[in-house]
Amino acid sequence: MSRDALCRRLGYTFAQPQLLQRALTHRSHSQAHNERLEFLGDSVLNCVIAKHLFDAYPDLPEGELSRLRSNLVNQQTLFILAQQLDLGELLLLGEGERKSAGFRRPSILADAMEALFGAVFLDAGFAAAERVVLGLYVPFIAQADVQTLGKDAKTLLQEYLQGRKLALPKYTVIATQGEAHAQLFQVECEIGQLKLTTRGEGVSRRAAEQAAAETAYSQLNTES
Numbered sequence: 001m002s003r004d005a006l007c008r009r010l011g012y013t014f015a016q017p018q019l020l021q022r023a024l025t026h027r028s029h030s031q032a033h034n035e036r037l038e039f040l041g042d043s044v045l046n047c048v049i050a051k052h053l054f055d056a057y058p059d060l061p062e063g064e065l066s067r068l069r070s071n072l073v074n075q076q077t078l079f080i081l082a083q084q085l086d087l088g089e090l091l092l093l094g095e096g097e098r099k100s101a102g103f104r105r106p107s108i109l110a111d112a113m114e115a116l117f118g119a120v121f122l123d124a125g126f127a128a129a130e131r132v133v134l135g136l137y138v139p140f141i142a143q144a145d146v147q148t149l150g151k152d153a154k155t156l157l158q159e160y161l162q163g164r165k166l167a168l169p170k171y172t173v174i175a176t177q178g179e180a181h182a183q184l185f186q187v188e189c190e191i192g193q194l195k196l197t198t199r200g201e202g203v204s205r206r207a208a209e210q211a212a213a214e215t216a217y218s219q220l221n222t223e224s
Helices: 003-010 017-023 035-056 062-072 075-084 095-099 106-124 126-142 153-163 205-223
Strands: 170-177 184-191 196-202
Touching: 003 017, 003 126, 017 035, 017 106, 035 062, 035 106, 035 126, 062 126, 075 106, 075 126, 075 205, 106 126, 153 205, 170 205, 184 205, 196 205
Parallel strands: none
Antiparallel strands: 170 184, 184 196
């Protein structure tokens, strides 16, 4: 995928292409890396999502809004969005990170997404960054149930199974990749009574379990 294709998917063209270049550059590649943009983009993202939730759900109290935001503004969600954009194909990585498949690592992809938001903000201001963020997030939010969005996937799956008097799922780590300080876990979620098995991956065992549980819960709700 080309950078032009990425811009089309974002719905935004950079007036300063060097900002896009920097947003896609990992610290292992050069000193002109994306960490400062990531710092900025994190704040922009939190502000945009907070404002959207505030406007979209006028009756929700502060605690519920905070839970919704934390469920949306996290590494796993950013990782999913980066995968949808095929962002890993465009990352500039050092030789070591390339060899260890850094272009698939959730932490690197999530950081690059935040850096992109920071780059758009610097390139054209808050309104432009808001459009890009919401262009990615609104479809994601629309697929979610606001009543359950504040709950994690394992809790939702557990409640679903308990409500039908079914045994709880079994989670098993089936693979790990990468070095000890930056591992990627793959976990299997098995619901024996329903003969359903799903898989998920994340930067921790818990995150991988959540991803596997989310897939299982989605499948069960689609079937029901």
